[in-house]
Amino acid sequence: MSNELTVTENPGAAGAGSATGEGVTGGATQGGFASLPANPTRKAEIEAIMRTDFAAYESSGLSREYLEILEAEQFEINPDSVNPTRPMQADQSRNSMCSSEAGRKLVSDWESMGGFRVHLANVQRDVSRIVQTFGGNREQRVFMEHFDREIPEPARFAIFAEIASGPDLYVTPAAPSEVKLFASTPAGGLLVAEWGSYAAEKVAMLRARAKRLTDNMSEEDAHEFRFWLDGLDAGQAAAIFRKMAG
Structure with missing residues (x-):
């Protein structure tokens, strides 16, 4: 979660079917x-x-590339042993995002609001904390794969x-009827x-952020x-709602 935030250890295998049998693996990038x-x-x-020349090895970025190759080898042996939420490097995330108009706009917006790297790191951290509550590496990877596959870019x-x-500083508390309606769902x-x-x-904070979020999407997206969200189990949905409610 998602292709612009995390590292996949099996690029080129998209559509081949995941080790979990869930039907898809990540592409060349897996979620920043x-x-x-x-x-x-x-x-x-x-x-x-x-x-x-060990000095050149460390100074040229080869140490990072070497680690990625080792992790790719480990992924081929046992996909479930690899951390599915290891953050992608900022330059890789930027390149991935800039392949589309929507991504270029987000990169530009973040640059104008304190810096792309700062916002990217915050999102990667928050996404990782949410996803890490979903069980082991296999469950986390499957969740991220479904997120990438089922939600339009x-x-x-x-x-x-x-x-x-982030959350608003203040919202008017939700009416008791709104709280009751929200409580009627499993999450x-x-x-x-x-x-x-x-x-x-x-509840008011969550409703405000949900409205702001969907207002920034096309009707189809x-x-x-919403269809993806409705398909989550109660624990997964609750973890996302908990974070969004502040």
Whole structure:
């Protein structure tokens, strides 16, 4: 979660079917969190430089490339052993985002609001914290793969923008009827019980951010986003709502 935020260890395998049998693996990037494929030839080249000129190995970025190759090899042996939310480097994320008009706009917006790298790092951190509550590496990877596959790219960028913007400083507390309606859903019931006396403020914050989020999507993309959200289990939905409610 998602192709502009995290590193995948199996680029080029998109559509081949995941190790979990869920039907898809990440592409060349996996959510602002991507890596190189296993490459024995390149690995040998880097190891030769490591032995003969270790200073150059460290200063030229080869250490990062070498780590990516090792992780790609490990992914091929056991995909579930690799952290699915390892953040992608900022320059890789920027390049991935800039391949589309919507992505270029988000990059430009973040640059004008304190710097792309700062906002990217905050979003990567928040996404990682949410996803890491979904079980082990396999469950986390499957969640991210479904997010990338089922949510249109412009909608993903709208989600990243909303996460980066953070909660409002103040909202008018939700009416008791609104809290009751939210509590009637599986995820809402969990959260209203958890929030207690703060439920009215939390529900209002969540509603305000949901409206702002979908207002920044096309009607079709908003529909796809809601359809994806409705398909989550109660624990996953609650983790996302909890974060968005501040």
